[in-house]
Amino acid sequence: MNHERCPYTARHFTNVTGKGMPLVSPTFSFLPQCHDVDLLDCCNGLLLCRCYVSRGTFQFHYAVCNPATKEWVMLPDANWAIEENHTACLCFDPAISSQFHVPDWRRRECKQEHIQLCTNKKLHNILDFKGEPPQQAASITDELIVEILRRLPVRSVCRFKCVSKSWRKLIADHEHRKKLPQTLSGFFYKSIDYERCPHMARHFTNATGRGMPLVCPTFSFLPQCHHVVILDSCNGLLLCRCHVSRETLQFQYAVCNPATGECVMLPDANWAIDENRTACLCFDPAISSHFHVLEYVEDEEYVEDEDEYDALVTGVVIYSSKTGLWSLHVNGWDDEVMVSLPVDRTRVFLNGFLHSVTTCDIVAVDMEGKKWRKIPMPDPDGDIGIIHQTQGRLCAFNVDPNDILELSIWFLEDYDTDNWILKHTVSSINLFGRKKYQLDFDYQVIAVHPECNLIFFVYGWHNTLMAYEMDRKEVRVIRKLGHESCLPYLPYVPMFSESLPDGWC
Known part of the structure; x- marks a missing residue:
């Protein structure tokens, strides 16, 4: 605003880089003719404007427009x-x-x-x-x-x-x-202490670290079984392994909703006890009320140079709650991949695909076993990455091999073209009070908030839960989870809807 010129107010646009011609012309010549236009708000590519009819009156109309396509609508x-x-x-x-x-x-x-x-x-x-x-x-x-x-x-x-x-x-x-729509409420985790009976216990902590836990992890609504292990969490549902008895390795999968107390026991997948399987839960209520459970079928192969066995994926078995059946699909990637890594790298269900980290890239498969895809890691020279999701995007974490204390955070901006951008870098010295902690050894990245640039870590002897706000570069210690606590730490977003598939108990 400058009262020495006419008109007094002018609209401007600057590129984030501060270089080059402005990406957008703020004249908005595509809007209907009016005396003056005020920009009021911007949200995900759209602008809200106030269009004044004439100079002598306060009469106006709201207009919502898309500067990229020059589309507009008058309210x-x-x-x-x-x-x-x-x-x-x-x-x-x-x-x-x-x-x-x-x-x-x-x-x-x-x-x-x-x-x-x-x-x-x-x-x-x-x-x-x-x-x-x-x-x-x-x-x-x-x-x-x-x-x-x-x-x-x-x-x-x-x-x-x-x-x-x-x-x-x-x-x-x-x-x-x-x-109302929900967001991240807390984390499920387990602890192991051989001086108590039973040795293993389930826990839940609120994301704030304060107040009574939102969820009681006893899961009394599940059918009676000897032991329950939580394997995965996805958009309000949990995948559990229910062991039948202490003497045998026999178990059944159960998918449950802790917010409503509903659960369903999955049918037997008919696989041998000596088979190695990694199971994941895939569910997105915005796409369908039905869920899928995907198992990676793995076969151990002896590597002579390293004198050890690698578990290579030969295919996937997918259960659909819509059909109530398991289906087997042979590995559709170009070569053999290994998803059972020494440290859990997290698996992400996004855009209808399950994404997993391998030794060199990210592999993805859809829920029909028809589309198989590989996504290169953002920094091929970096250490093996970790993946999460936030704000509808895949994000990856890795460590620079030349500086093992520096953590890089990447966002997959364009899912179709594998376009990664480096969002943020931070040193563990700044995160953990001048301590030289290393990823996987001294701390873990356990989640990214689904609505904002907030990263959750667990670090140190007492497995302290901590949050780091990327935009403000602020660290907040939430609470100590205890030395006995261990991976996985599963993020939980409650889903109170009872509109679930038929067959739920």
């Missing part, structure tokens, strides 16, 4: 008074829906709070009055507000807590929280 008039004060935000997540939302809240002199939610399908009025509400808003109930909020991304719901005290109370309500 209908919300029928509000000129003297009202407005704050509008744009909510859009293409990973969830192609539809956007524009919540608009305003205050009047009578201290009414009027929250209006506009979508490009419908216009919803959500009113929360401290004074006497008008007659036409009497039918807007808390249940209707929650029903609208549950369709928004987690970040948008968190932002709406700031609207008013009544909205904060509404969103924080225990019953309402079950219906």
Whole structure:
């Protein structure tokens, strides 16, 4: 803004690098003709603008546009008074829906709070009055507000807590929280202590490290069995191995939802006791209510030069909750791969594929066993990587062989072209109070927050849980999990939905 020029305000765009011609021209000549345009908000590629009709009035329309494609839509008039004060935000997540939302809240002199939610399908009025509400808003109930909020991304719901005290109370309500989108709540893990009986115990810790654990890990809702081992966690469901008795190695797989107490026992996969299998759970409620369990079928091969055996993948066996059957698929990668590595490198279910780290790259297979893919690691010269996912993207961690204390974090920006970008680097000296800790030996990367650039580590003798915020470069110690605790530390996002496949018990 410069009052010595006309017009006083001007729009600008700068590239992140600060170099070259601006990627976007901020003139927005593709918008309908209007006196002036204010940029209000930006969300995942879309912009929210306020288009003023003329210079002498305050009358305007909201417009949502895509500068990359020059598409735009003018929002209908919300029928509000000129003297009202407005704050509008744009909510859009293409990973969830192609539809956007524009919540608009305003205050009047009578201290009414009027929250209006506009979508490009419908216009919803959500009113929360401290004074006497008008007659036409009497039918807007808390249940209707929650029903609208549950369709928004987690970040948008968190932002709406700031609207008013009544909205904060509404969103924080225990019953309402079950219906709203969820985020990372904590971690399942186990501990082994041979001075107690039983030697192994299951635990759960909240992501904050405070309060009573959200989940009771006794899993009393499971059918009676001698011993239960948690193998994997995926979008609210857990894959468990239920051992029949102490004397035999016989077991059954069970998939359960700790939030609702539902479970299903999988049928026998008909494999020999001496076979080596690695099982993973694959589930994405945004794609389907059905889950898959994938087992890597491995065959040990003697390596004469190293005088040891390697477990090479010969195929996969996939269980589908939709069909209730297991199906065998022969290895479709170009060559033999090994996924059973000395240290767990984490497996990621993303975009309908299960991704696993091998000795040199990432291998992926879809749930029908028809598509097989290899993704090169971002730094082929680096140490064997670890993979996780965050914000709908695959991310990888590795260590520079020339500096074993430096951890590199990579994001797969373009899934189709294998385009990795280096997101962040950090030294273990800065992470762990000047201590020269090494990955895999002194600390583990156990998860990345699904909604933000927050990494969770476990380090040291007491297996201390710690979070590192990449953007601010801040470290926060959460709690000590105990020397007896051990891998895997499984992240858990609760799913309160009961719309599960038939056959659940």
